[in-house]
Amino acid sequence: MSIVLILLVVLGGTALLVGFWLIGAYNGLVTLRNRFKNAFAQIDVQLKRRYDLIPNLVEVAKGYLKHESGTLEAVIAARNTAYAASKAAAANPADATAMQGLLAAESGLGGALSRLMVVSEAYPDLKANQNMMQLTEEMTSTENKISFARQAYNDAVTSYNTKRELFPTSLIAGIFNFAEAALFQIENATEREAPKVKFT
Numbered sequence: 001m002s003i004v005l006i007l008l009v010v011l012g013g014t015a016l017l018v019g020f021w022l023i024g025a026y027n028g029l030v031t032l033r034n035r036f037k038n039a040f041a042q043i044d045v046q047l048k049r050r051y052d053l054i055p056n057l058v059e060v061a062k063g064y065l066k067h068e069s070g071t072l073e074a075v076i077a078a079r080n081t082a083y084a085a086s087k088a089a090a091a092n093p094a095d096a097t098a099m100q101g102l103l104a105a106e107s108g109l110g111g112a113l114s115r116l117m118v119v120s121e122a123y124p125d126l127k128a129n130q131n132m133m134q135l136t137e138e139m140t141s142t143e144n145k146i147s148f149a150r151q152a153y154n155d156a157v158t159s160y161n162t163k164r165e166l167f168p169t170s171l172i173a174g175i176f177n178f179a180e181a182a183l184f185q186i187e188n189a190t191e192r193e194a195p196k197v198k199f200t
Contacts, residue, residue, distance in 0.1 A: 025172040032163050033094065036156035036181055040093035042149040043184065047086050047106075050142045054079045054113075057135045061116065064126035068119050071112075078112035081105045099182035113139075150184045157181045 058072050065072060085105035088098040120126050127133075160181055164173035172178075 022172065025169045026176060029160070029164060029169065029173060029176070029178050032156070032160035033178065033181075036153060036160050037093050039149070039153035039156040040090065040184075043146060043153055044086060044090045046142055046146045046149055047082070050139065050146065051079055051083045051086070053135060053139055053142065057116070057132075057139065060129060060131045060135060061120060061126060064123045064129070065119060071115055071119050075109075075112045075116050078105070078109040082109040094179055094181050096180070096182045099184070103185065154183050154185075157183050 054075060058075055061068075062072060082102070082105040085098070085102040089095070089102040092098060120132070163169055164178050164180070
């Protein structure tokens, strides 16, 4: 065998190995991107469930909170804003701007719901209402499911972002525009704090 032929075989084999590595790296990034998009779809299901419960919660509260119409209107407005933001984020969870919009809207909705719950504490008849108790229980269950889904999403995003930042996969990510994905993080610092329990 001539030296030229051996050199061509070695170069061809090297090119083939590089080609297989490129295909593997690309497919790995696609797989991880699809995992975090699927994980966001699970969050989206639970968010929609919560958005569907909120009008029922407000409707039950209306009869008791006649003098608190501003609070009820704020909850509905925040729900509508969050719903629109969730649709934008669900269309492309990889879009950092859409995700930031959703996070801001969810923070606003959380604040409005908290105010509604605080106001409802002053109305014992509302707290004792069977529909209100059932809706509150469903909301709590939904919030727990959102938390679990958010954790799964953040884990999937972290895996994807780590893979796209590691060398040499980062070269493939740059060439094929695999953008960094945003985490679904809690923006409200008070939500990070453990509740304070006092025994008197």
